[in-house]
Amino acid sequence: MDPDARLRLRQAAAEEFARLGFERASLNHVVETAGVAKSSVYHHVGGKQALYDDLITHLSMLVDDALDLPDPATLTAETYLDALSRAAGGLERSLAAHPEARALGLLAHRAEPDAALRALHDRWAVVARAYVGRGQELGVLRDDVPPDLLTDVALAALLAVDAWALARGDAGTDAARAALTMLRDAVVRPARTTEEG
Secondary structure (H helix, E strand, O other): OHHHHHHHHHHHHHHHHHHHHHHHOHHHHHHHHHHOOHHHHHHHOOOOOHHHHHHHHHHHHHHHHHOOOHHHOOOOOHHHHHHHHHHHHHHHHHHOOOHHHHHHHHHOOOOOHHHHHHHHHHHHHHHHHHHHHHHHHHEEOOOOOOHHHHHHHHHHHHHHHHHHHHHHHHHHHHHHHHHHHHHHHHHHHOOOOOOOO
């Protein structure tokens, strides 16, 4: 399939699935919105389920590539926060470079996620837990909160900021950055003063 047609198809499908969910989404509407032949979709992608699976795989690939996270075990107290900042910047650049990313992001934030979206969330939660554990081990993140609770709170806040910013497009960028700074300040261990030793 022509790359432009594939992009239009993914964009239309992500918007349709995000708005209506898998069951209620119409492949005919997706095809019509994308301006591609239904026979081409069946030939190159498959039916509605195959198209949905393609979107979930594409979303996962976009996020993984954008984050480009190093193995947490390789991070030091000096490199930890920089690695997370680079990952956040990578997500922002990916959103700008991939027109379909916003619709895919909205799909990921469906109020009633299906098994595929739950599995994707669970996979990223494992990564987040590894990073929180490493951050606490390095003394970068606060350790007065259990790691599983800190991870859950941080993930919930990140997902809320992400969903809010995606819904507003460029209009939400500055507020989203401010919210992420607030979240960072809430989870990073405060620097000790010389009096504290």
